[in-house]
Amino acid sequence: MSPNAESTAFRSALEVVRAVEPRVADAIGAELADQRESLKLIASENYASPATLLAMGNWFSDKYAEGTVGRRFYAGCQNVDTVEALAAEHARELFGAAHAYVQPHSGIDANLVAFWAILADRVESPALKKAQVRQVNDLTEADWFALRRELGDQRMLGMSLDAGGHLTHGFRPNISGKMFDQRSYGTDPVTGLVDYDAVAEAAREFRPLILVAGYSAYPRKVNFRIMREIADSVGATFMVDMAHFAGLVAGKVFTGDFDPVPHAHIVTTTTHKSLRGPRGGMVLCGPELADQVDRGCPMVLGGPLPHVMAAKAVALAEARRPDFADYASRIVANAQALADGLLRRGAKLVTGGTDNHLVLIDVSGYGLTGRQAEQALLDSGIVTNRNAVPQDPNGAWYTSGVRVGTPALTTRGLGTAEMDATAELIHTVLSQTTPGANADGTPSKAKYVLDPALADKVSRQAGELLAGFPLYPAVDLG
Numbered sequence: 001m002s003p004n005a006e007s008t009a010f011r012s013a014l015e016v017v018r019a020v021e022p023r024v025a026d027a028i029g030a031e032l033a034d035q036r037e038s039l040k041l042i043a044s045e046n047y048a049s050p051a052t053l054l055a056m057g058n059w060f061s062d063k064y065a066e067g068t069v070g071r072r073f074y075a076g077c078q079n080v081d082t083v084e085a086l087a088a089e090h091a092r093e094l095f096g097a098a099h100a101y102v103q104p105h106s107g108i109d110a111n112l113v114a115f116w117a118i119l120a121d122r123v124e125s126p127a128l129k130k131a132q133v134r135q136v137n138d139l140t141e142a143d144w145f146a147l148r149r150e151l152g153d154q155r156m157l158g159m160s161l162d163a164g165g166h167l168t169h170g171f172r173p174n175i176s177g178k179m180f181d182q183r184s185y186g187t188d189p190v191t192g193l194v195d196y197d198a199v200a201e202a203a204r205e206f207r208p209l210i211l212v213a214g215y216s217a218y219p220r221k222v223n224f225r226i227m228r229e230i231a232d233s234v235g236a237t238f239m240v241d242m243a244h245f246a247g248l249v250a251g252k253v254f255t256g257d258f259d260p261v262p263h264a265h266i267v268t269t270t271t272h273k274s275l276r277g278p279r280g281g282m283v284l285c286g287p288e289l290a291d292q293v294d295r296g297c298p299m300v301l302g303g304p305l306p307h308v309m310a311a312k313a314v315a316l317a318e319a320r321r322p323d324f325a326d327y328a329s330r331i332v333a334n335a336q337a338l339a340d341g342l343l344r345r346g347a348k349l350v351t352g353g354t355d356n357h358l359v360l361i362d363v364s365g366y367g368l369t370g371r372q373a374e375q376a377l378l379d380s381g382i383v384t385n386r387n388a389v390p391q392d393p394n395g396a397w398y399t400s401g402v403r404v405g406t407p408a409l410t411t412r413g414l415g416t417a418e419m420d421a422t423a424e425l426i427h428t429v430l431s432q433t434t435p436g437a438n439a440d441g442t443p444s445k446a447k448y449v450l451d452p453a454l455a456d457k458v459s460r461q462a463g464e465l466l467a468g469f470p471l472y473p474a475v476d477l478g
Contacts, residue, residue: 006050006474013057014477029477036471039382039422039462043358043405044216044244046276047412047471052315056278060306068103068294083310090316094250095261097284101293102271102312103304104281107243108175110268111168112300113283115179117292118210118237118266119154157208157236159194160184161396162388164218164360166241180210187390192351193220200230207234213260214241214268217387217403219339219354221254224263231265240264243281245356247274247407250319251328254356265289274331274357274407277315280308327410331357334406337416341423347430350389350401358405362389366430370399372448376433377402379450381459382425398445412469421465425458 018025035047065080066073069088072080084102091100104110159165163186167174183206185199203211211231213222224240231238240260246269248254249261260267267284271277283293297304318324332355339353348365363373370386377384387403394400404426406419414422432454436447 004474006472007476007478009050009054010475011477032472032475032477037381037463037466039425039466040408041382041384041404041406041422042408043385043403044273045405046272046274046407048272048276048278048311048315049318050472050475052276052278052311052318055311055314056307058307058310060310063306064303065306066297066303080304080306080309083306083313084304087309087313087316090313090320091282091284094316094320095267095284097261097267098286099284099290099293101283101285101290101296102280102309103297103301104268104283105301105305105308106279107241107268107270107281108168109296109301110243110270110281110283111241112175113293113296114239114266114268114285115210116299117283117285117289117295118239119179120292120295121289154180154210155206155208156180156182156210156212157199157203157206158182158184158212159215159218160186162390162392163187163192164215166214166216166243169212169214169241183208187218189391192390194218194222196223196226196230199227200233203230203234203236208236210239211236212239212241213264214243216244217358217360217401219335219349219351219356219358219360221258221355222260223257224260225257228263237265238263240267241269242267243270244273244358246270247276247319247324248328248332248356250275251325251331253325253328253332266293271312271315274328275315275319276327276407276411277319278308278311280305280312282312330415331406331410333416334410334414334419335359337419338404338406338423341420342427345423345427347423347427357407358403360387360389361402361404361426361430362400363402363430364389364400366433367435368430368433368448369394369435369445370401371397371446372433372435373402373430375446376448376450376455377426377429379452379455379459380425380429381462382422382429394445409469412466412471414465414469418465418469425462425465429455429458 014025063080064074065077069081069085087102088100158169185202188195213227228238242260249259266289269282271280285293335354335357339359348362350360374386384402384404386399387401388396388399389401392400433448433450436444436449438444
């Protein structure tokens with residue numbers, strides 16, 4: 001490929017966009033500039049390859065393709081069949097799964113497909129069948145609760161939000177909380193680690209239909225063999241949401257008891273985050289659930305997005321290359337180096353470190369809320385997100401934690417030395433930030449005080465750190 005091919009492709013695309021709506025073209029260019037200049041530590045973000053990005057901007061966007069490969073409700077889908085089959089093939093080979101469904105538009109869609117597949121497989125109900133076929137999107141909240149009662153008040157057991165779980169694992173603000181009677185398992189109050197005996201006890205008492213494992217802010221491995229044994233002991237379907245750590249599974253960093261695919265009945269994931277693909281979702285399962293999963297459209301999903309499935313096929317093909325395994329191992333090495341650097345400087349970390357791609361800082365040790373810390377870091381060129389910690393006294397909005405992750409910076413090529421330097425920048429900002437006050441003089445959980453000169457200095461230092469690791473170096477927009 002010509003060294004200028006990527007620049008030519010993106011320049012040409014922006015010229016075409018600019019001719020219609022220059023403000024959109026400007027925003028696209030500005031986004032690239034912002035991402036190049038910021039120290040991105042959002043654990044759920046990454047940088048997709050130019051090939052993956054370009055695979056989304058094409059004529060596949062014009063196609064309706066309800067159904068599955070070879071069984072469409074629209075004619076003329078032979079090329080869509082090709083890219084969907086390729087994406088599914090790469091997914092099966094990459095993860096060692098019997099079946100892959102690559103149509104979900106997002107992680108929540110993937111989870112909804114899994115939930116309904118499990119319900120349809122486990123429960124025979126006229127109301128369920130009616131909802132399953134066409135009307136799932138038309139059900140009111142009252143309908144959901146009536147359906148739950150008819151199905152026997154189906155139960156879900158998943159990790160609590162403050163322990164690192166996710167809204168889509170049965171919490172009331174999410175649709176999953178309307179579908180299921182949910183109960184949470186937490187972590188050990190001293191170590192912050194999953195207590196498998198406590199999970200087993202909760203399962204015996206609650207008798208869930210679905211036991212969910214997976215997380216968005218838990219910095220350790222999960223033993224999926226033990227979790228499957230717990231599920232089997234109460235007759236539950238074991239589901240794993242590996243959206244955050246799918247890249248570590250694909251890269252064979254998580255193997256054996258820590259690889260969910262051999263142990264779970266059904267596995268869901270996003271295709272971005274550590275997998276470094278386009279924004280989207282995916283479901284992996286065995287043959288016993290494959291037929292139900294393949295009904296995701298129209299059961300839950302709208303028309304598939306063929307242009308995104310094409311990009312998934314490209315990204316999954318990239319993940320099958322040997323260099324992806326090296327990338328995945330460097331993600332974890334970088335996260336551990338970042339954690340060690342923070343600990344040496346006196347930061348308090350949930351569980352005292354990490355086994356995966358993320359680190360959860362308890363910023364109460366700096367006298368701050370998560371919201372204060374998040375914004376002070378952003379002012380200083382460091383992009384993170386606030387996050388609850390176990391038994392968080394500040395709740396889910398202000399929080400007491402900040403979550404940081406290494407997939408994106410690892411993609412840029414930063415290594416363990418740069419992670420130590422990043423830890424120094426984070427500690428400098430947090431240690432020099434103080435809580436602010438409301439207009440009436442009362443303490444504020446949102447306002448903070450940080451010397452602008454210090455913020456500017458850290459921003460410059462972050463830029464200098466990134467200068468040696470250019471983002472999309474082959475792309476020059478001119």
